[in-house]
Amino acid sequence: MPRPEDVVFPRRRERSEDRSKEGEQRKLLDEFFDHATLLAVSRLVNQGLFESIDFPISTGKEGGVFRATKGEEFRAVKVYRIGNTTFRHLPAYALEQLRQQTSVRNYGGLVIAWTRREHTMLGRLTDAGVRVPRPYGHLRNVLVMGFIEDAGAPAPRLKDAVVDDPRALFDDLVEQIGRMVREAHLVHGDLSPYNTLYSNGRVVLIDVAQSIPTDHPQAGPLLERDLENYAKFFGRLGVPVETSDFLHAVGGDSIGPPTEA
Ligand SMILES: Nc1ncnc2c1ncn2[C@@H]1O[C@H](COP(=O)(O)OP(=O)(O)OP(=O)(O)O)[C@@H](O)[C@H]1O
Numbered sequence: 001m002p003r004p005e006d007v008v009f010p011r012r013r014e015r016s017e018d019r020s021k022e023g024e025q026r027k028l029l030d031e032f033f034d035h036a037t038l039l040a041v042s043r044l045v046n047q048g049l050f051e052s053i054d055f056p057i058s059t060g061k062e063g064g065v066f067r068a069t070k071g072e073e074f075r076a077v078k079v080y081r082i083g084n085t086t087f088r089h090l091p092a093y094a095l096e097q098l099r100q101q102t103s104v105r106n107y108g109g110l111v112i113a114w115t116r117r118e119h120t121m122l123g124r125l126t127d128a129g130v131r132v133p134r135p136y137g138h139l140r141n142v143l144v145m146g147f148i149e150d151a152g153a154p155a156p157r158l159k160d161a162v163v164d165d166p167r168a169l170f171d172d173l174v175e176q177i178g179r180m181v182r183e184a185h186l187v188h189g190d191l192s193p194y195n196t197l198y199s200n201g202r203v204v205l206i207d208v209a210q211s212i213p214t215d216h217p218q219a220g221p222l223l224e225r226d227l228e229n230y231a232k233f234f235g236r237l238g239v240p241v242e243t244s245d246f247l248h249a250v251g252g253d254s255i256g257p258p259t260e261a
């Protein structure tokens with residue numbers, strides 16, 4: 001078995017490519033892979049979920065997402081930072097739900113519960129036929145999921161993507177969000193062209209941990225806000241979208257009172 005630290009960014013093909021890259025990787029290792037996180041990674045490797053972590057796809061204040069290799073396939077590994085930064089931007093309703101579901105009160109425990117929650121939500125959405133990364137497992141602050149690619153590279157966020165057919169994109173979104181609402185009975189609550197990947201012409205919804213059930217009092221207004229984010233985006237693409245039509249199309253007008261104008 002490899003040592004835990006050899007699993008993350010192993011030096012394979014690109015041996016001595018350049019020193020600056022090595023420096024960057026060292027920094028990422030220090031930032032995201034503290035001892036406990038490395039141990040979690042190594043356990044997940046022993047469970048056969050992946051073999052190595054290759055490179056960062058995205059790093060932010062709350063965590064990093066890395067590409068990993070599993071045989072001939074790739075996986076995405078999301079590492080949440082243990083600390084209070086993860087919850088700084090969380091809406092109150094999401095935090096409240098989390099606190100109800102877990103007895104832990106310290107930030108570390110909450111981050112672990114949050115990681116589990118993202119995994120659970122991905123599972124529910126996958127079961128409901130919503131296009132999201134498939135969840136493969138989680139441990140502590142580390143989540144393993146399907147790697148969403150576009151022509152072999154990590155898929156771009158919808159906001160950065162070149163969209164050939166905005167109409168088809170709209171129909172695809174209606175279908176995915178419609179399934180989320182009608183089949184999974186969930187509202188994402190943080191949907192936008194940022195948390196949507198564009199993979200070979202189709203949308204994949206990500207970052208689902210803060211999703212709430214459709215019978216939650218906030219579900220209606222949150223869904224409307226999610227759809228408004230897309231409506232603006234479609235407006236810029238030259239496809240006018242009325243939020244009320246969008247809401248109707250995804251089955252959202254039956255989930256609680258709309259915010260009266
Ligand atoms: N399964 C995946 N496959 C490929 N890329 C992914 C995957 N999941 C996430 N990413 C990439 O990582 C980025 C951040 O992921 P995500 O939105 O889940 O995390 P986050 O902590 O909310 O970060 P941010 O604050 O940047 O949104 C995404 O915008 C996307 O580029």
Ligand SMILES: [Mg+2]
Binds near residue numbers: 207
């Ligand atoms: Mg995100």
